[in-house]
Structure formats: structure tokens, C-alpha cells
Amino acid sequence: MSEAAYVAVDWGTSSFRLWLVDRTGSVLGERRSHEGMMVAGKHGFAAVLQSHLEAVGAADGLPVVVCGMAGARQGWVEAGYVDTPAQLSSILKQAVAVPGQDRDIRILPGIAQRDPKAPDVMRGEETQLLGTLGMDAADDVLVCMPGTHSKWVRASGGTVERFATFMTGELFDVVSRETILSHAVAGADAAEDVDAFKSAVVAAFEAPAFAANRLFQVRSGQLLYGGKPSSARERISGTLIGLELAAGLTGEAPKAGITLVASGRLQMLYQLAFDTVSVPVRSIGAEDAVRRGLAMAARSIWNV
Amino acid sequence: MSEAAYVAVDWGTSSFRLWLVDRTGSVLGERRSHEGMMVAGKHGFAAVLQSHLEAVGAADGLPVVVCGMAGARQGWVEAGYVDTPAQLSSILKQAVAVPGQDRDIRILPGIAQRDPKAPDVMRGEETQLLGTLGMDAADDVLVCMPGTHSKWVRASGGTVERFATFMTGELFDVVSRETILSHAVAGADAAEDVDAFKSAVVAAFEAPAFAANRLFQVRSGQLLYGGKPSSARERISGTLIGLELAAGLTGEAPKAGITLVASGRLQMLYQLAFDTVSVPVRSIGAEDAVRRGLAMAARSIWNV
Structure with a gap:
């Protein structure tokens, strides 16, 4: 078995998914639970994460990259937003470190559309987009990301131009x-x-x-x-x-x-x-996309 | 105080309204409660009605005319539907008598639109429509009846041509x-x-x-x-x-x-x-309309 290089976490409102990943991007271990932001907010984000890290046998110093609602104001540590037009590569630069932890844990920011006529926010989907489009994406693509709150994103050359959320x-x-x-x-x-x-x-x-x-x-x-x-x-x-x-x-x-x-x-x-x-x-596939996005973040932050 | 001629009841899904009415249409007594079909289905429709009749001092033989969900399949006694195109006057002729009661109690039918491409039903609103339009209404009118389930009705000459319900x-x-x-x-x-x-x-x-x-x-x-x-x-x-x-x-x-x-x-x-x-x-006013419709029904059924 190859050696783990980092841990990737997609931490949504109601779901938690964790992957133990090696340098080539292969998944060595995986966890899924319903300990999303709502549950983790009560039990403690650090404790929930730690239990899953132990379950996959993650080494002590292994870094963790997180996307999703863990970075919301009511989440673990607020990771803010990158504003539209948002270069997808810039979400990598604005990852926020969780203070007071034994290991390096970074949470990726969301994207905000600060248009009073069409205010909108996303958290987690920006990482899926990164994994879907990469950083040097094609010109003028429309991405539909269905879900509890579906996102429709207009992007060009790796930049999110506009988006709209549907309930x-x-x-x-x-x-x-x-x-x-x-x-x-x-x-x-x-x-x-x-x-x-x-x-x-x-x-x-x-x-x-x-x-x-x-x-x-x-x-x-x-x-x-x-x-x-x-x-x-x-x-x-x-x-x-x-x-x-x-x-x-x-x-x-x-x-x-x-x-x-x-x-x-x-x-x-x-x-x-x-x-x-x-x-x-x-x-x-949505899950492939988010894992690929988290892998790009890990590579950018730690060169793994 | 003038003498009561009949009792009018608007019995919805979640609300119950009763009026004690004299021959001229004046209201002598009134009751409102949350004992709609949902509650009355558990406590018994006869018992709920009787308690309110006693509260307004309705004489023993006084007849009662009812519209609304009391006539649904899951209501008191099923009063069926008049199909579109539905003459409003025909709902008066198809009132259903509640069997085994000491007094004469009639429940008015609803209206059904049996169009597989636009199936629709109403119960209670047909009586409001009767009170709003009368039986010899104008040619081609559109009636908007907001509520939990809003109804939009196209009517002509006292006949409901089509309608649509919005949630x-x-x-x-x-x-x-x-x-x-x-x-x-x-x-x-x-x-x-x-x-x-x-x-x-x-x-x-x-x-x-x-x-x-x-x-x-x-x-x-x-x-x-x-x-x-x-x-x-x-x-x-x-x-x-x-x-x-x-x-x-x-x-x-x-x-x-x-x-x-x-x-x-x-x-x-x-x-x-x-x-x-x-x-x-x-x-x-919606309440005026339903009372007027129930009055027209009482007049038609009992000549009061």
C-alpha cells in the first residue's frame, strides 16, 4: 500500500465525506457520515474530524483540506468568500488555516455574487467546479450542479462569471x-x-x-x-x-x-x-469532481 | 331579536365557521373554531356541529346548510362533485342530506374539472362563487380566490367553465x-x-x-x-x-x-x-361571499 499524502474532506450541511489520499490521487481510505455542519456544530468539528481520521488510520502530521459548510459563519472556522468574477485558482490562495490544531487543516472559501439584484453564495460547489473545469477551462461554459440547492454557473477561462442557486x-x-x-x-x-x-x-x-x-x-x-x-x-x-x-x-x-x-x-x-x-x-460525477478539486487544493497548498 | 331561519356552516380543512341566520339574511349568532375536517374527523362531525349549535342556541328543528371539506370523501358525508362546465345553480340541486340526524342537514357538492390534462377540484369555493356571481352572472369573468390553495375561475352566465388551483x-x-x-x-x-x-x-x-x-x-x-x-x-x-x-x-x-x-x-x-x-x-369579501352563497342554498332548498 502506498503512503498517504493528505486527507480530503467535503463537509456539507448534512453530510460528511472524508478520503485518505496518496500522492498520485488514489484513495486509500474513505468515510461517510451524516455528521454535517448541523450535527458537527453540536458535537464539535475537531472531535468529529478526529474520530474519522483515526478510523482511516491517518498519521499524526498528515494535512487536511476541507471544503463546504465547515467554512460558513455558523461552521468551524469562517473561510469567507471569493467574489465574482472569481478565478477558481484564487480559492486555493484564500484557504484558511484552522488555529490551535496539531496538524495543518485548511478550509477553502466559498464564492459570493455581491450583486444586490442577484445576491448569491456557494460553499463546496466551488471545489467541485475546480475539479470539473480545472484552472484553464474552456471559454463560456454552463455548469449545472443539482442538489438541495442547485447551482447553475457561467464560467470562462477558469473564472466564475455569474451563478444562480435554485431551491x-x-x-x-x-x-x-x-x-x-x-x-x-x-x-x-x-x-x-x-x-x-x-x-x-x-x-x-x-x-x-x-x-x-x-x-x-x-x-x-x-x-x-x-x-x-x-x-x-x-x-x-x-x-x-x-x-x-x-x-x-x-x-x-x-x-x-x-x-x-x-x-x-x-x-x-x-x-x-x-x-x-x-x-x-x-x-x-459530483464526487469525482469534488475529490479532484480537493486534490488540486492539496497540491497547490502543500505541493503533495 | 328576529327568529332564526337556518344555520350556515363553512367547514374547511382546518377551520369551522357557523352563522345563525334569520329570514332576511341577518346574522343572529356566530361561531369560529379550528375544528376543521382534520379535527372533526377525530372528534366526530355531528358532535362538533352540535356543540356549536348549542352555543348559539339554535332551536331543535332548525335546518343546517354546509359547504366545504365536510363533503369530501374523508369528511362527514361525501357530497360528490358537479363537473365543469358547472352551472352554479346545479350545486344547490345536488346537496346531500346527512342521514340519521334529528334535524335537516345538507352538504353542498364541490366542482370537479375532469380533464386529464388539467384535473382539478374545489370544495367550498363553489359556494363563495355562487355568493359572488349569483346565478345569472355576467359574461366571461375571471375570479381570483386566494388561499392555502388559490383558485382562479373562468365563469360565464353563472357557469364555471374552467378553473385552476395554485398551492x-x-x-x-x-x-x-x-x-x-x-x-x-x-x-x-x-x-x-x-x-x-x-x-x-x-x-x-x-x-x-x-x-x-x-x-x-x-x-x-x-x-x-x-x-x-x-x-x-x-x-x-x-x-x-x-x-x-x-x-x-x-x-x-x-x-x-x-x-x-x-x-x-x-x-x-x-x-x-x-x-x-x-x-x-x-x-x-370572502366571508360575505360564502355567507351569501349559503343563503342562496338555504333559500333554494327550504324556501327560507
Whole structure:
């Protein structure tokens, strides 16, 4: 087994992922848990990190590079923001060291769009972007990064020009769990209903103003015509993703095309949504992207 | 004091309102409670109604006319639906008698739009519509009825042609309470921020696809620029109402104009939203409308 060179951590609001990495970028050990910022804020960030470092057998002096909500004001140590237009390479230069630790721990900053008409922030996605685009990226690319708070980023030559966050994932979650639609999806199994999803995407994409009406129809349609809970779930999902695509794809087509950065079920759903509205995308795994971004940070900071 | 002629009840999902009414339509007694369908379903509809009848001193034989969710499948006695195109007068003919009661109790049916492409249902609003439009209404009117599930109704000559339900009120509720925006509105006082509301209405009305982005900006704007929790609330409200108006006002302008049926804070907000997008409406109180509709039903059924 080769020797570990650094530890990479993606520390989100509700999830924690850690990789023990060697000099070539190979993963020697891995940890996943639900100790995101919310949980770690109570138990202590240092203690949570230490337990996972021990679990993968990280040597005492091994440095740790962290991205995500651990750098938020309500996180571990505030890592601030790089402002748009933001060179992706500059997030490497503004990594913040966590004081009073036995090892060298750095947290990467987020990106802020200080435009009073379109204020926006990201934390964690900038590292995915770095891993996706590299530092010398193509001219005018559009990146779609689905999630609880989906990000759509317009970048050029390694610089984030503008971005917009959509609450799609969180809306899906509360609409399915906390509204009258919870009756429509209750007991849904994993069965997919591609037709229901696609028709909901098209409807919301073509007439976004009717999104709150399309959502109600998930319930009234089931009331009048029946239908499976899993189909209802796909309709909600398709409506919200179609709404997001209608906005994200507004404006001039990006010269260097569209990149989808996603994994698992989200990758599948967004790929299907883009296909449905006949927009080609190239797809990159979200986890690969963040690990590659953290590797670039580690190389830049410690030359490992 | 004049003699009571009947009792009128508006029995919603989460609210119960009862009026003791004389032959001229004057209200002799009134009750309000949170014993809507959800609560009454547990305690028993008959028991809940009886306690309020006793509280207003309703005589034993006095008849009761009910509209709303008491007539749903999961309500007291299912009162079915009149299908669109639905003559408002026909809801009076299809009132359902509650069996096994000491007094004559009738529940009015709802209206269903059995269109697989736009399935929709209403219960309670048909009675408000009856009270608003009467049975010989003008040609081609658009009625906006804000609420947990706002209804937009296109009617002509006393017939409901089409309608659409928007989950605006429920979305406002879950978005404010259950998402990241709950941090933005936490501790909001009653202070109004008319400018924040109006600019959110305009933004969502002009670019409805960006609704889920505008919502996130409520949080990111506060993070980057500060701002009061009450202003954040107005922005959420304006975004969702602007989105609803963008859809509701799609299509040809109604020949006989637009009527807003609302009360209290909702009346104020929707009136301001319509003013903001320069669309004139005439406003009718929602409670007056439902009482008038129930009075028309009582007159038709019992000739009182």
C-alpha cells in the first residue's frame, strides 16, 4: 500500500465525506457520515474530524483540506468568500488555516455574487467546479450542479462569471413531505415512471408560471383518475426540475456547451430532463469532481 | 331579536365557521373554531356541529346548510362533485342530506374539472362563487380566490367553465417554516415592507421560471446585505403571489373583468399585487361571499 499524502474532506450541511489520499490521487481510505455542519456544530468539528481520521488510520502530521459548510459563519472556522468574477485558482490562495490544531487543516472559501439584484453564495460547489473545469477551462461554459440547492454557473477561462442557486431539492423535499401532496406520494415504492417525469418536465419547462398549479394537479389528478404514489413523486420531481431548467437555460447558449455535475439518482433525473427538452450535456460525477478539486487544493497548498 | 331561519356552516380543512341566520339574511349568532375536517374527523362531525349549535342556541328543528371539506370523501358525508362546465345553480340541486340526524342537514357538492390534462377540484369555493356571481352572472369573468390553495375561475352566465388551483398559500407556509428560509424569517414582526413585496411580485411575474432562484436570494441577500426578517417574509410572499399572477393572468383578458374574493391580510396582499402589475380588480369579501352563497342554498332548498 502506498503512503498517504493528505486527507480530503467535503463537509456539507448534512453530510460528511472524508478520503485518505496518496500522492498520485488514489484513495486509500474513505468515510461517510451524516455528521454535517448541523450535527458537527453540536458535537464539535475537531472531535468529529478526529474520530474519522483515526478510523482511516491517518498519521499524526498528515494535512487536511476541507471544503463546504465547515467554512460558513455558523461552521468551524469562517473561510469567507471569493467574489465574482472569481478565478477558481484564487480559492486555493484564500484557504484558511484552522488555529490551535496539531496538524495543518485548511478550509477553502466559498464564492459570493455581491450583486444586490442577484445576491448569491456557494460553499463546496466551488471545489467541485475546480475539479470539473480545472484552472484553464474552456471559454463560456454552463455548469449545472443539482442538489438541495442547485447551482447553475457561467464560467470562462477558469473564472466564475455569474451563478444562480435554485431551491429545487429542498422544495421537492418539503412539498413531498409537508404539504397536501404528502398524501399523493405516501407509500411510494422505488418504481420509476419515466413518462410521468418527462411530461411534468415538459409542462413546467414550457409554462413555468403554472408550476404551483402543476403541483396541485398531482393531487387532484390522483383524486379524479387514481395513479400510483411513485408516479406522483415523479411528477413533483419533474415539475420542479423542469422549472429549474426553464430558468437555467434562459439566455444565450454557452459556446463551450453544458456540463452536468451530479451523481446517482440526481444524475439520472437531470440527464433525463435535459434529454427531454433536447439539450445535450456532458456528465461528470459530483464526487469525482469534488475529490479532484480537493486534490488540486492539496497540491497547490502543500505541493503533495 | 328576529327568529332564526337556518344555520350556515363553512367547514374547511382546518377551520369551522357557523352563522345563525334569520329570514332576511341577518346574522343572529356566530361561531369560529379550528375544528376543521382534520379535527372533526377525530372528534366526530355531528358532535362538533352540535356543540356549536348549542352555543348559539339554535332551536331543535332548525335546518343546517354546509359547504366545504365536510363533503369530501374523508369528511362527514361525501357530497360528490358537479363537473365543469358547472352551472352554479346545479350545486344547490345536488346537496346531500346527512342521514340519521334529528334535524335537516345538507352538504353542498364541490366542482370537479375532469380533464386529464388539467384535473382539478374545489370544495367550498363553489359556494363563495355562487355568493359572488349569483346565478345569472355576467359574461366571461375571471375570479381570483386566494388561499392555502388559490383558485382562479373562468365563469360565464353563472357557469364555471374552467378553473385552476395554485398551492401558493401552502408553499408560503412550508417554505417559510421548513426550509433554509426559516432562518431568514425567524423572529419576523408584523412590519410590512411594501417595496420588498412589490419588487418580488414584479420579478416573479416577469420571469416566473426563476421563482426557485428568487426564493433562495431571500436567504443569500440577507447573508450578504442584511435586512429584516419581516422583509424576507414579504419577499417570499411576493415571489409566490407574483408567480401565481403570471399564470392566472395568462390568456385573453376576461370581458367582464377580474374579481378578487378575499379577506383580511390576503385581500390586502393580492390587491397590492394586482396594483403592482397594473391589473384592475374589484374586490369582494370572502366571508360575505360564502355567507351569501349559503343563503342562496338555504333559500333554494327550504324556501327560507
